[in-house]
Amino acid sequence: xxxxxxxxxxxxxxxxxxxxxxxxxxxxxxxxxxxxxxxxxxxxxxxxxxxxxxxxxxxxxxxxxxxxxxxxxxxxxxxxxxxxxxxxxxxxxxxxxxxxxxxxxxxxxxxxxxxxxxxxxxxxxxxxxxxxxxxxxxxxxxxxxxxxxxxxxxxxxxxxxxxxxxxxxxxxxxxxxxxxxxxxxxxxxxxxxxxxxxxxxxxxxxxxxxxxxxxxxxxxxxxxxxxxxxxxxxxxxxxxxxxxxxxxxxxxxxxxxxxxxxxxxxxxxxxxxxxxxxxxxxxxxxxxxxxxxxxxxxxxxxxxxxxxxxxxxxxxxxxxxxxxxxxxxxxxxxxxxxxxxxxxxxxxx
Numbered sequence: 001x002x003x004x005x006x007x008x009x010x011x012x013x014x015x016x017x018x019x020x021x022x023x024x025x026x027x028x029x030x031x032x033x034x035x036x037x038x039x040x041x042x043x044x045x046x047x048x049x050x051x052x053x054x055x056x057x058x059x060x061x062x063x064x065x066x067x068x069x070x071x072x073x074x075x076x077x078x079x080x081x082x083x084x085x086x087x088x089x090x091x092x093x094x095x096x097x098x099x100x101x102x103x104x105x106x107x108x109x110x111x112x113x114x115x116x117x118x119x120x121x122x123x124x125x126x127x128x129x130x131x132x133x134x135x136x137x138x139x140x141x142x143x144x145x146x147x148x149x150x151x152x153x154x155x156x157x158x159x160x161x162x163x164x165x166x167x168x169x170x171x172x173x174x175x176x177x178x179x180x181x182x183x184x185x186x187x188x189x190x191x192x193x194x195x196x197x198x199x200x201x202x203x204x205x206x207x208x209x210x211x212x213x214x215x216x217x218x219x220x221x222x223x224x225x226x227x228x229x230x231x232x233x234x235x236x237x238x239x240x241x242x243x244x245x246x247x248x249x250x251x252x253x254x255x256x257x258x259x260x261x262x263x264x265x266x267x268x269x270x271x272x273x274x275x276x277x278x279x280x281x282x283x284x285x286x287x288x289x290x291x292x293x294x295x296x297x298x299x300x301x302x303x304x305x306x307x308x309x310x311x312x313x314x315x316x317x318x319x320x321x322x323x324x325x326x327x328x329x330x331x332x333x334x335x336x337x338x339x340x341x342x343x344x345x346x347x348x349x
Contacts, residue, residue, distance in 0.1 A: 025321065032325070037165050041172025046214045052177055066177055070170070094239060105271050202343045206336050213304055213332045217252045220295055224251045224287060228265070231283040235276055237269045247284070251291070253327045254311050256319075258288050304335050 023031075048069055055065035117130055176183065191199050225248020232240035243265045250261030262284045270277035306314070311331055318330030 037168040037172060040165065040169035041176060043214055044169055044173035045176040046211050047218065048173065049177060049211070050215070063178055066174055070174070198343055202339055205339050209304060209335045209339065210332055213335070216296070220291065221248045221252050223295055224248045224291055227287050227290075228261075228284065231287065232265060232269075232280065235269065235279045235283060236272070237265060237276060237280060238272070239268060243268065253324075254315055254331055255308075256315060256327065258284065258291075304331065305338065306331065306335055310334065 048066070051069055052062060052065045055068065056062055060068070114131055114134060117127055117134075120127070122130075188196055188199065225244050227244075228247040229240055229244025232244055237243065246264060247258075247261035250257040253260065262281070265284065266277050266280050269280040304311075311334075314330040314334040315327050318326030318328075318333070320326070322329075
């Protein structure tokens with residue numbers, strides 16, 4: 001039988017969780033700015049951790065291993081900035097500048113359709129009804145497309161140019177990797193001894209899930225981005241580097257990401273010709289099937305432990321409350337909460 005003291009402790013923890021959730025939802029913007037470098041640092045640490053462990057197994061001290069990795073990263077980054085970044089910057093600038101032209105082109109095409117309807121033999125009531133519906137649809141579509149493209153591009157550029165946050169995140173990642181045992185001991189010292197075994201077990205399970213998800217999704221995004229860039233270049237779609245990059249990044253969002261990433265590419269292809277748009281859709285569908293059949297199962301291997309329906313609901317809820325960031329972190333957060341809830345239920349039953 002569960003003691004009164006234990007029940008009281010669980011109630012306090014539950015209320016504390018509600019309070020933290022309330023403050024998280026109320027002060028989302030401020031909290032996001034504060035925790036962004038911490039989260040990014042943790043992500044970098046998770047990505048680099050297997051390499052650090054591999055170097056340690058070769059009798060290279062941990063600090064030296066991290067410094068070597070950072071030096072290698074610096075060389076790769078410098079090379080990318082010098083040779084590759086200008087291509088993406090120019091492509092992005094041209095794409096942003098042509099967004100008004102793209103929307104104007106679509107508007108003119110729809111206006112031609114409206115003129116065709118206007119010269120038809122239909123009654124005036126039918127024409128007016130069709131005209132109003134199409135016109136409203138065009139306005140909504142134009143506004144949504146421009147808003148989505150600008151927000152996604154500006155958000156990407158903002159994240160890329162946030163040099164101070166990136167530097168701070170790399171410093172945090174360095175200390176997370178270097179002093180991993182210190183952080184583990186510090187966290188365990190705050191936990192009552194009778195709970196430590198469960199906490200250690202849950203932490204290891206959470207660590208496996210997060211490592212698998214972060215490393216797997218980033219590697220998958222890179223592969224998909226390269227494949228989409230090559231496909232768009234072969235088809236002859238303009239701005240293929242930035243569109244392929246956007247497609248790869250959006251692929252991190254489960255289920256919905258590939259569709260979000262395909263919209264800008266199809267829209268740009270359709271301006272040139274309907275056939276290019278068809279080939280673009282086919283290319284994205286083929287790449288997505290390759291991802292679903294071979295890439296994602298091989299890299300992630302279903303170790304997240306969430307049912308597809310749960311994953312979809314998590315992404316929808318994350319997107320509703322926290323936008324794109326919420327959609328990105330929804331799956332790992334849900335998987336972690338599942339582990340915590342499972343351990344909690346096992347402890348009290």
